[in-house]
Amino acid sequence: MLRELGKTLRIRQQPETTPSCRVCNAAGTRFLCDVQNEHSETNSLQNYRCQGCGSVFVGNPVDSDELGIAYGSMDADRYFDEIEIENKRKMRGAIERLDALVSRSARLLDVGAGNGQFIELLDEAGYSDLSAHEIPGGNLSKIGAVACEVYEDFDYSLLPSNTFDVVTLLDVVEHVIEPQSLVDACARVLKPDGLIYFHTPVVTRIDRLMHHMQALPGLRKVGAMWQRGRTSIFHLENYTPGSLTLILERAGFRDIEIETKNELSWPVERYIRTYMMRQIGLPAAMAPVFVPILSPLISTNFFNANKAIVQARLA
């Protein structure tokens, strides 16, 4: 069983050279593990942890063409259907928070608008000046019906400067190759004192425990199996409050507030089925047995506050 697990996760020793941290540029990054990737030509993704800011990231030199291939391999409609219930809950929570920070007539830009669900919910909630940004190739038909403007490009150059009161990014920053460029672009398009608001994955207590396990013979396969559910070709980075603060300060933001909390995209059983059952050689139907055992680890703030909810004002 463990031999099969090792084959799936492609455990191996630390490469001779390690990449610098994408956030703080520290050269001191520690190799964690390799995990298999089925979505592009890179078969094996090398995971590292920055000894400076603590971010955990995929260290392979992935470019936008490769990301395009990976996203092209996804069934986007199915993906959005699968996460719809949890996504709506998260989005309604985000709208409650925004209500306390800005007026509903605020000029709002949603970056990484996906299938437009957040824009639709903002519209339903009474927000009246909505715009959206996405990379080309997505299905923006829902967005067009409620958004004043829809921008589609890869480098944000179509977005007008000094225009918006609020920029939102729900689970976007972890997908990009250059997070600083994205946050810099958000600063450019905001008016002075404008608000940036985003959700993105962060390193948790159980992540750190698993990072230690990845260094221990006998337990490293369990640690690598966990990591496979945390970083991928789609989630290139798990940040820390420190690394997010650094990115925001460099872009010119102040009054930075970061709350970390448990926020899952799927029910716990689905995580167990997807990332554990096949790897350990057990039938998917047995996943419910593990739910009461693993829920305290996966779905609690103490062990797995996996999402940062971030707000900051442009100076």
Ligand SMILES: [Zn+2]
């Ligand atoms: Zn770093």
